[in-house]
Amino acid sequence: MAQLKGFKKLVPTETALKMLLDNLWFKQPETETISIYEALNRVLAVDITADEDIPRFDRSAVDGYAVRAKDTFEATQFRPKILKLTLDDELGEDEAKEVWTGNPLPKGADAVVMLENVKRLNGQIEVWAPVTPGENVSKRGEDVTRGQVAVKAHTRLKPYHLGIIAALGVSKISVFRTPKVAVLATGNELVELGQKPSSGQVIEVNRLILSMMCRELGAETVDLGIARDDVKEISRKIKVGLDAADIVLTTGGTSVGASDLVPSAVNSIGEPGVIVHGVAMRPAMPTALAVVHNKPIVILSGNPVAAVFGFEVFARPLILKMMGLEHEPRPIVAAKLTRRVSTALGRKTFVRVRVFQQNGEFLAEPISSRGSGIISTMVRANGYIVAPENREGLLEGETVHVHLFSPFEV
Amino acid sequence: MAQLKGFKKLVPTETALKMLLDNLWFKQPETETISIYEALNRVLAVDITADEDIPRFDRSAVDGYAVRAKDTFEATQFRPKILKLTLDDELGEDEAKEVWTGNPLPKGADAVVMLENVKRLNGQIEVWAPVTPGENVSKRGEDVTRGQVAVKAHTRLKPYHLGIIAALGVSKISVFRTPKVAVLATGNELVELGQKPSSGQVIEVNRLILSMMCRELGAETVDLGIARDDVKEISRKIKVGLDAADIVLTTGGTSVGASDLVPSAVNSIGEPGVIVHGVAMRPAMPTALAVVHNKPIVILSGNPVAAVFGFEVFARPLILKMMGLEHEPRPIVAAKLTRRVSTALGRKTFVRVRVFQQNGEFLAEPISSRGSGIISTMVRANGYIVAPENREGLLEGETVHVHLFSPFEV
Numbered sequence: 001m002a003q004l005k006g007f008k009k010l011v012p013t014e015t016a017l018k019m020l021l022d023n024l025w026f027k028q029p030e031t032e033t034i035s036i037y038e039a040l041n042r043v044l045a046v047d048i049t050a051d052e053d054i055p056r057f058d059r060s061a062v063d064g065y066a067v068r069a070k071d072t073f074e075a076t077q078f079r080p081k082i083l084k085l086t087l088d089d090e091l092g093e094d095e096a097k098e099v100w101t102g103n104p105l106p107k108g109a110d111a112v113v114m115l116e117n118v119k120r121l122n123g124q125i126e127v128w129a130p131v132t133p134g135e136n137v138s139k140r141g142e143d144v145t146r147g148q149v150a151v152k153a154h155t156r157l158k159p160y161h162l163g164i165i166a167a168l169g170v171s172k173i174s175v176f177r178t179p180k181v182a183v184l185a186t187g188n189e190l191v192e193l194g195q196k197p198s199s200g201q202v203i204e205v206n207r208l209i210l211s212m213m214c215r216e217l218g219a220e221t222v223d224l225g226i227a228r229d230d231v232k233e234i235s236r237k238i239k240v241g242l243d244a245a246d247i248v249l250t251t252g253g254t255s256v257g258a259s260d261l262v263p264s265a266v267n268s269i270g271e272p273g274v275i276v277h278g279v280a281m282r283p284a285m286p287t288a289l290a291v292v293h294n295k296p297i298v299i300l301s302g303n304p305v306a307a308v309f310g311f312e313v314f315a316r317p318l319i320l321k322m323m324g325l326e327h328e329p330r331p332i333v334a335a336k337l338t339r340r341v342s343t344a345l346g347r348k349t350f351v352r353v354r355v356f357q358q359n360g361e362f363l364a365e366p367i368s369s370r371g372s373g374i375i376s377t378m379v380r381a382n383g384y385i386v387a388p389e390n391r392e393g394l395l396e397g398e399t400v401h402v403h404l405f406s407p408f409e410v
Numbered sequence: 411m412a413q414l415k416g417f418k419k420l421v422p423t424e425t426a427l428k429m430l431l432d433n434l435w436f437k438q439p440e441t442e443t444i445s446i447y448e449a450l451n452r453v454l455a456v457d458i459t460a461d462e463d464i465p466r467f468d469r470s471a472v473d474g475y476a477v478r479a480k481d482t483f484e485a486t487q488f489r490p491k492i493l494k495l496t497l498d499d500e501l502g503e504d505e506a507k508e509v510w511t512g513n514p515l516p517k518g519a520d521a522v523v524m525l526e527n528v529k530r531l532n533g534q535i536e537v538w539a540p541v542t543p544g545e546n547v548s549k550r551g552e553d554v555t556r557g558q559v560a561v562k563a564h565t566r567l568k569p570y571h572l573g574i575i576a577a578l579g580v581s582k583i584s585v586f587r588t589p590k591v592a593v594l595a596t597g598n599e600l601v602e603l604g605q606k607p608s609s610g611q612v613i614e615v616n617r618l619i620l621s622m623m624c625r626e627l628g629a630e631t632v633d634l635g636i637a638r639d640d641v642k643e644i645s646r647k648i649k650v651g652l653d654a655a656d657i658v659l660t661t662g663g664t665s666v667g668a669s670d671l672v673p674s675a676v677n678s679i680g681e682p683g684v685i686v687h688g689v690a691m692r693p694a695m696p697t698a699l700a701v702v703h704n705k706p707i708v709i710l711s712g713n714p715v716a717a718v719f720g721f722e723v724f725a726r727p728l729i730l731k732m733m734g735l736e737h738e739p740r741p742i743v744a745a746k747l748t749r750r751v752s753t754a755l756g757r758k759t760f761v762r763v764r765v766f767q768q769n770g771e772f773l774a775e776p777i778s779s780r781g782s783g784i785i786s787t788m789v790r791a792n793g794y795i796v797a798p799e800n801r802e803g804l805l806e807g808e809t810v811h812v813h814l815f816s817p818f819e820v
Contacts, residue, residue, distance in 0.1 A: 036603070040622045054785075056607065061713070101712055102599055102662075104610045143784045151789070158816060159622035160788035163714060166603045166615040167785060189512055193446070193576045197466065200514045205576040212450045212569035252512075302511055303471070304573060331741035331817040334772060362744060374553045375464075375577060378570035379561070406568060407741040 010280040012389065013313050013348055016289055019275050020314070021321075023291040029324050030177040036166055039157050041218050042175040043324040048151045053141035054167050058109075060099040062136045065118055065125055066109035067096045069133040080119070080126035096125055105137060112136035144168070154324050156218075176324035181214045181315075182241030183207045184224035186234055186252040186262055187302055192226060205375070206251040206307050210300070213311055214249075217328075219319050229253060234265035242269070242293050246322050249315055252302030262299050266290045274299075280389060281348045284310035304375045309350045309384075330403040333383070335364035341394045343387035351394075352381035355408050364402050382406045420690040422799065423723050423758055426699055429685050430724070431731075433701040439734050440587040446576055449567050451628050452585040453734040458561045463551035464577050470509040472546045475528055475535055476519035477506045479543040490529070490536035506535055515547060522546035554578070564734050586734035591624045591725075592651030593617045594634035596644055596662040596672055597712055602636060615785070616661040616717050620710070623721055624659075629729050639663060644675035652679070652703050656732055659725055662712030672709050676700045684709075690799060691758040694720035714785045719760045719794075740813040743793070745774035751804045753797035761804075762791035765818050774812050792816045 011019070031045040060066060067083060071094050075081035083096040091097060091108035099105065099112060111131040119126040143164075144150045150168060151161045157175070165173060190204040191197050204226055211221040222244045227234045234253070241248040253262040267273035270292040277288040277299075283306035288299035296318055300310040320328050335355050343349035353364040367381045383402040387394050394400065421429070441455040470476060477493060481504050485491035493506040500517040501507060507516045515522070521541040529536040553574075554560045560578060561571045567585070575583060600614040601607050614636055621631040632654045637644045644663070651658040663672040677683035680702040687698040687709075693716035698709035706728055710720040730738050745765050753759035763774040777791045793814040797804050804810065 036618070040625055055612070057610065059612075102597065102612060138784065143786045150786070159619045159626065160718075160785055160815075162622055163615045163619040163785045164789060166618050167613055169603065169606070169613055171603050187512065193579065193581050196579070200467065202466070202469075202512060203577055203579055205573045208446070208576050209569045209573040212572055215450055216569065308570075327819070329817045329819055331743070331814055333741070333743050374548065375570055375573045376553045376560070379574060404741055405570075407739045409737070409739055 010278045010285065010347065011276050012280045016276040016279045017314060017317065020289040020291065020296055020318075023272055023275055024296055025294050026321070029179070029322055031174045032177050033172050033174050036162055036171050036173055039162060039173060039175060040159070042157050042178075043218075044151060044153050044155045044157055044161070045174040045176050045324060047149045047153050048165050048168065048170060048173070050144040050146050050148050050150045050168055052168065053146045054144040054164075055138050055140055055142065058105045058140050059138050060101055060103050060105060060112045060136060061138045062112055062114050063100050064098075064112045064114045064136065065096040065127075066091065066099045066105045066112050067127070067131065068093070068108055069111040069131050069135065072111070072113065072127050072130045075127040075130050077128045080128050082121075082124055082126055084124050096127075110134065110137065154326065156325060156328065178218060178220050179247065179319055179322035180220045180222055180245040181211075181319060182222040182224050182245035182248045183210050183214070184227060184234075184237050184241060184248065184250045185302075186227045186229060186250060188229045190226050190252070206300075206302065206304055209304060209375075210249055210251065210307060210311055210315075213308070213316075214319060217316065217319050218323060224248075229261055231261050231265045231268060234261055235268050238265060238292075238297065239269060242295050242297075245295075247295060247315070247318055248297045249300060249311070250297065251300045251307045263288050263290070266292060266297055266299065269293075279313075280346060281309070281313065281350065282344050283350065284313065285347070287314065289314060305352075305378060308378060312350075330383075330405070331407070333362055333402050333404060334399055335362035335402050337385075337394055337396055337398050337400055338363050338365045340396045341366045341387065343391055343393055345392045346389055348389055349387040351385050351387060352377050353383055353385055353400075353402055354381050355383055355402050355404070357409070364400055378405075382408050420688045420695065420757065421686050422690045426686040426689045427724060427727065430699040430701065430706055430728075433682055433685055434706055435704050436731070439589070439732055441584045442587050443582050443584050446572055446581050446583055449572060449583060449585060450569070452567050452588075453628075454561055454563050454565045454567055454571070455584040455586050455734060457559045457563050458575050458578065458580060458583070460554045460556050460558050460560045460578055462578065463556050464554040464574075465548050465550055465552065468515045468550050469548050470511055470513050470515060470522045470546065471548045472522055472524050473510050474522045474524045474546065475506040475537075476501065476509045476515045476522050477537070477541065478503070478518060479521040479541050479545065482521070482523065482537050482540045485537040485540050487538045490538050492531075492534055492536055494534050506537075520544065520547065564736065566735060566738065588628060588630050589657065589729055589732035590630045590632055590655040591621075591729060592632040592634050592655035592658045593620050593624070594637060594644075594647050594651060594658065594660045595712075596637045596639060596660060598639045600636050600662070616710075616712065616714055619714060619785075620659055620661065620717060620721055620725075623718070623726075624729060627726065627729050628733060634658075639671055641671050641675045641678060644671055645678050648675060648702075648707065649679060652705050652707075655705075657705060657725070657728055658707045659710060659721070660707065661710045661717045673698050673700070676702060676707055676709065679703075689723075690756060691719070691723065691760065692754050693760065694723065695757070697724060699724060715762075715788060718788060722760075740793075740815070741817070743772055743812050743814060744809055745772035745812050747795075747804055747806055747808050747810055748773050748775045750806045751776045751797065753801055753803055755802045756799055758799055759797040761795050761797060762787050763793055763795055763810075763812055764791050765793055765812050765814070767819070774810055788815075792818050
């Protein structure tokens with residue numbers, strides 16, 4: 001029997017991530033040019049600069065009548081101002097022209113009277129309320145001014161960004177290449193989904209969970225399957241991952257016990273190998289970080305919840321960086337803790353919570369579970385809080401920031 | 411020239427949506443069976459009930475030594491308890507067995523001593539701290555108990571849901587079919603992206619924005635292109651959409667002016683036609699809702715921001731319902747308004763805001779814009795607040811609930 005021993009020292013999470021990045025030679029991610037119709041949630045690689053004003057001309061923001069604002073200054077409901085309707089592209093004094101939303105203003109016009117504030121007569125209108133210059137007008141360049149950066153590089157493209165880019169007449173854009181993440185599970189006790197587990201065996205699900213978390217970020221995944229607890233088999237599969245992907249995640253076999261095979265396997269592949277083993281967090285303390293062939297390997301616990309939080313703290317920022325995003329926070333909500341939570345002094349503690357609303361207040365209920373192997377707690381929870389290293393517990397009623405996995409009802 | 415006239419009365423948004431739903435004969439959405447690997451963000455159609463306990467056996471939650479808890483009760487750092495190591499599958503009195511995370515406990519064992527609290531000697535261990543029964547053990551059924559509903563029907567499937575389902579040995583699941591949304595733009599002034607707009611012309615972008623909002627929800631889209639301001643052309647294209655999709659969205663031509671062609675086109679297709687025209691909200695007041703061939707048609711403004719909010723209030727809940735979701739809130743955050751906002755009495759006002767953190771407080775800065783045609787405000791904003799019909803303004807410093815489009819930095 002091999003000797004079990006404890007971790008010598010735990011590395012703070014920020015230091016650990018920095019040590020990993022310092023050992024990677026980070027080049028700008030590769031780019032590709034794609035159609036704007038395929039660009040939702042991709043990350044823009046170059047600034048989109050407006051080469052025209054948007055709108056391209058002064059246009060009406062409402063249905064109504066284009067006017068010269070000063071002609072309406074004295075209009076009231078009791079003494080309406082009469083304006084003569086014209087079809088010309090230029091307004092004279094006391095003239096008005098019917099316009100619909102989006103229509104260009106005729107020359108000379110500087111405002112639009114909404115149809116609600118007008119009575120139409122034969123060939124003329126009664127204006128019941130004054131308008132100020134610019135009222136109900138979308139001014140040329142009001143949305144985007146020529147020369148202005150309309151959407152910055154390193155932006156994750158949402159529907160509105162795509163709308164602005166299209167409005168500028170741009171249909172193909174340069175985005176960062178989608179990173180590939182290879183995922184390996186290790187453990188003699190594991191069987192594939194679809195196989196019937198016999199006594200003492202467990203269906204492997206961490207690969208599925210981690211792969212889906214990668215896809216939620218917009219990464220592609222490469223499945224490396226399950227490796228037995230064997231240094232050669234593990235290192236062979238990790239090598240396949242290093243060839244096929246930009247980053248390798250492993251789950252299982254990270255503890256310092258006799259099953260501590262993944263770090264050994266990684267070290268057998270190349271330099272510098274394992275950089276950090278054991279991080280000052282709970283769960284996910286036995287997480288290890290490595291670099292081989294200038295690619296990062298994140299060695300996660302076999303406990304699903306620990307694997308998820310190890311992913312959250314190390315793999316997620318790495319993948320985002322490879323996508324061209326410096327950072328992408330989860331939605332945060334401030335909520336009051338419904339009860340005291342004990343946390344570990346000297347370790348950053350990640351507490352799963354369920355946020356809900358009661359009497360107009362946001363409350364965060366800690367989801368208790370002794371082990372970190374309990375996937376169902378991740379379903380009951382809709383977010384997590386992070387207790388800092390210097391706290392021994394969080395108080396009932398204390399306001400905490402919850403990082404949301406999923407929204408909650410209000 | 412046609413007569414411009416105002417809306418007779420504005421219908422409150424909830425009433426409008428209810429009127430639309432009352433005119434639809436809503437059948438349960440169709441289902442299909444898919445692989446769990448393709449199921450991320452799909453909506454589960456039937457409850458997944460556990461036919462086994464998860465974990466399937468009592469297993470160790472840590473690396474350490476399985477023990478009978480009562481054998482350790484008197485252990486202290488100064489008077490450690492000595493236990494004899496065994497390789498058997500059953501523990502006798504004062505015996506311990508090495509276990510790694512996930513290993514089944516040997517018979518008779520009810521707790522695990524973490525390796526940090528043990529000194530290993532030749533063939534035996536010194537236990538320095540007592541454990542209680544169940545400590546560091548994942549009990550059989552602790553995660554999911556046989557017979558329990560592990561994931562409920564009508565759940566949007568996230569990585570953790572998929573993990574639980576897979577842990578139960580289920581690899582194929584029944585989900586609701588993805589709804590199809592057809593999107594049409596109308597307007598003589600519009601040109602397609604890729605064409606050069608001449609004077610007075612505008613590149614059409616609402617279809618792109620609305621289609622991408624549909625895809626963010628997980629719906630498929632059908633592009634109906636641009637229709638000229640012509641009742642026959644509009645109704646022909648809407649008919650194509652009704653044949654190809656579950657819901658039709660149009661943008662443009664909804665005002666009560668002479669360009670009010672889409673409602674006329676819809677009414678020419680079939681019964682009951684337009685049910686609501688003019689809703690008590692700002693922006694998006696001229697939104698119309700219709701039903702033809704038992705399919706909903708949401709007739710949105712041509713102003714991009716009004717189209718987005720009309721989508722948010724009417725199309726989004728409809729699409730979610732067709733996906734099998736009763737409701738899906740956006741993430742909500744409570745924040746203090748940085749300045750007063752004027753709103754319209756009698757209308758629900760949607761105010762774009764940018765949420766940010768300052769000195770530990772969440773602040774919401776209204777993004778001001780006169781028109782609702784300004785797409786760039788949607789990029790500057792990361793969410794919106796809803797001012798109720800009975801408020802004439804919101805106060806500086808007032809706490810509001812922000813519905814987030816995108817997360818913000820903390």
